[in-house]
Amino acid sequence: MKGLTCLSAILLGSLLASAPSYADPQSDNDDIRAFFQKRFPKLELADFSDGVYAINQNAREQWEEIEEFPPYEDAVDEGMVLFETPFANGKSYASCFPNDGIGIKQDYPKFDTETGQVITIEYAINHCRTSNDEAALPYGQGELAYVSAYMASTSRDNIINITIPDDERALAAYEAGKKMFYERRGQLNMACATCHISSAGAQLRAEITSPALGHTTHFPAFRFAWDDMGTLQKRYAGCNTQVRAKPFALQSEEYRNLEYFHTHMANGLPINGPGSRK
Amino acid sequence: MKIKAKMKRDMAVVKVLAKHPMETGLRKDKKTNEVIPAKFIKELVCTHNGNVVFHADFGRAVSKNPYVSFSFAAGKKGDIVTMTWTDNTDETLAVEAPIK
Amino acid sequence: MREKRRLLLKGLIGFTTMAAAMTAMPRLAMAKWSKAFDNASVEGALTDLYGDAALTTDDAITLKVPEIAENGAVVPVTVKTKMANVTNISIFADKNPQPLAASFTLPEGTASEVSIRIRLGETQVVKAVVEADGKLYTTEKEVKVTIGGCGG
Numbered sequence: 001m002k003g004l005t006c007l008s009a010i011l012l013g014s015l016l017a018s019a020p021s022y023a024d025p026q027s028d029n030d031d032i033r034a035f036f037q038k039r040f041p042k043l044e045l046a047d048f049s050d051g052v053y054a055i056n057q058n059a060r061e062q063w064e065e066i067e068e069f070p071p072y073e074d075a076v077d078e079g080m081v082l083f084e085t086p087f088a089n090g091k092s093y094a095s096c097f098p099n100d101g102i103g104i105k106q107d108y109p110k111f112d113t114e115t116g117q118v119i120t121i122e123y124a125i126n127h128c129r130t131s132n133d134e135a136a137l138p139y140g141q142g143e144l145a146y147v148s149a150y151m152a153s154t155s156r157d158n159i160i161n162i163t164i165p166d167d168e169r170a171l172a173a174y175e176a177g178k179k180m181f182y183e184r185r186g187q188l189n190m191a192c193a194t195c196h197i198s199s200a201g202a203q204l205r206a207e208i209t210s211p212a213l214g215h216t217t218h219f220p221a222f223r224f225a226w227d228d229m230g231t232l233q234k235r236y237a238g239c240n241t242q243v244r245a246k247p248f249a250l251q252s253e254e255y256r257n258l259e260y261f262h263t264h265m266a267n268g269l270p271i272n273g274p275g276s277r278k
Numbered sequence: 279m280k281i282k283a284k285m286k287r288d289m290a291v292v293k294v295l296a297k298h299p300m301e302t303g304l305r306k307d308k309k310t311n312e313v314i315p316a317k318f319i320k321e322l323v324c325t326h327n328g329n330v331v332f333h334a335d336f337g338r339a340v341s342k343n344p345y346v347s348f349s350f351a352a353g354k355k356g357d358i359v360t361m362t363w364t365d366n367t368d369e370t371l372a373v374e375a376p377i378k
Numbered sequence: 379m380r381e382k383r384r385l386l387l388k389g390l391i392g393f394t395t396m397a398a399a400m401t402a403m404p405r406l407a408m409a410k411w412s413k414a415f416d417n418a419s420v421e422g423a424l425t426d427l428y429g430d431a432a433l434t435t436d437d438a439i440t441l442k443v444p445e446i447a448e449n450g451a452v453v454p455v456t457v458k459t460k461m462a463n464v465t466n467i468s469i470f471a472d473k474n475p476q477p478l479a480a481s482f483t484l485p486e487g488t489a490s491e492v493s494i495r496i497r498l499g500e501t502q503v504v505k506a507v508v509e510a511d512g513k514l515y516t517t518e519k520e521v522k523v524t525i526g527g528c529g530g
Contacts, residue, residue: 062448069295206524224449331488337415339479339496341452347493
């Protein structure tokens with residue numbers, strides 16, 4: 001997988017130069033899907049949920065061995081206890097979510113037409129807390145990540161289904177997320193798309209870059225680098241820092257819009273989180 | 279300690295994940311700059327019907343939350359295996375599990 | 379529940395296990411353990427563990443390690459062999475400060491196949507030694523350990 005073919009180089013060159021000025025989420029998905037299925041012809045759509053482990057046998061074998069006792073199990077157990085413990089006022093997380101919060105991860109992030117913003121599951125977890133007079137939890141890791149991990153675990157195998165309501169604010173949020181994904185940033189001047197679309201599957205220093213398609217299916221994730229459970233946006237902040245760009249605050253409007261675009265890309269793929277990853 | 283013991287044809291296959299920091303005593307606390315004291319499992323033993331069927335001696339290179347896997351012939355479905363670890367501070371833990 | 383069990387067993391089991399373990403440990407007494415596991419060289423640790431016996435390279439030993447470690451702190455290693463009368467398997471990591479990572483005593487009836495996860499501080503050779511019928515056999519493989527890059 002040494003380089004780009006002429007055709008995909010041109011296609012991506014144009015994508016990287018400027019995101020289209022109109023937003024057509026469905027055709028975005030079709031284009032990305034076609035690109036990745038061409039680059040990785042042996043993979044089924046659902047295989048992309050495994051990320052690098054779908055395209056690198058050496059890494060996959062080690063991941064499968066570690067999964068004998070999945071590293072995320074303790075976080076899920078703790079998350080379940082936290083999820084089921086009532087707040088001081090007697091209510092619980094179940095009261096804030098559809099279906100009592102069970103098996104709903106595949107629908108997040110959602111666009112909330114009332115407040116006109118993207119709601120991620122983590123944002124909703126804290127909103128549930130503050131609406132019930134509980135202190136908000138720090139984003140990114142710790143108890144909030146454990147609750148999110150538990151909720152993801154109840155949603156395993158459910159097919160991701162991000163909807164964009166017929167509301168120009170929703171479309172604008174999606175487009176803002178897409179713009180951020182394709183925009184170069186930082187001292188290293190790289191976009192998310194640089195590593196995860198153009199160079200997906202290539203060796204970048206010591207790493208094999210994962211395809212963007214399927215990224216969000218296994219978050220929150222137990223990352224070996226963190227030696228702990230952490231959220232998708234914690235990874236956004238880490239990636240931004242690694243290209244020497246100033247990260248945005250976790251659950252900022254910027255990252256929520258990015259997560260909206262990024263997860264919509266995975267529509268049709270199964271949730272396989274929480275997962276363990278490098 | 280998580281233990282999975284299962285019959286596979288005529289052998290009992292045992293997989294163990296011990297919860298232990300396996301601190302080597304070679305690391306420093308980044309904030310205080312003090313050496314984090316060594317605390318690691320030195321020995322992990324499996325007994326079955328009073329017999330030792332497996333004995334592992336560990337050094338500092340064994341990963342945190344040590345994992346081992348082995349198999350032995352004398353086990354039968356329903357038998358109990360006991361895994362016991364002892365660490366360098368003489369702390370010890372024994373956990374039983376049935377062979378499934 | 380775990381905590382109770384730990385306290386209850388601390389004194390009692392500790393002693394009986396040590397006693398039981400020692401009788402099944404033909405290779406290592408406590409003092410020898412310290413020496414072998416503290417030794418800073420592969421050769422030194424080998425001598426501490428097995429005495430001056432010669433090693434023969436033998437491809438009847440299968441050493442399964444990853445080519446490139448996904449996580450240097452958790453590297454899965456499996457050693458297996460079909461040789462008869464295996465009494466001990468040990469694993470060394472030649473560039474670790476103390477190369478001897480683990481030593482397994484296998485009583486009769488225990489399969490000559492073990493798996494473990496070890497820490498490798500850098501790219502180095504992992505060496506497996508098998509003691510069978512009083513003789514020593516060995517095989518080794520290099521594991522690449524990368525630090526840095528964008529996954530870190």
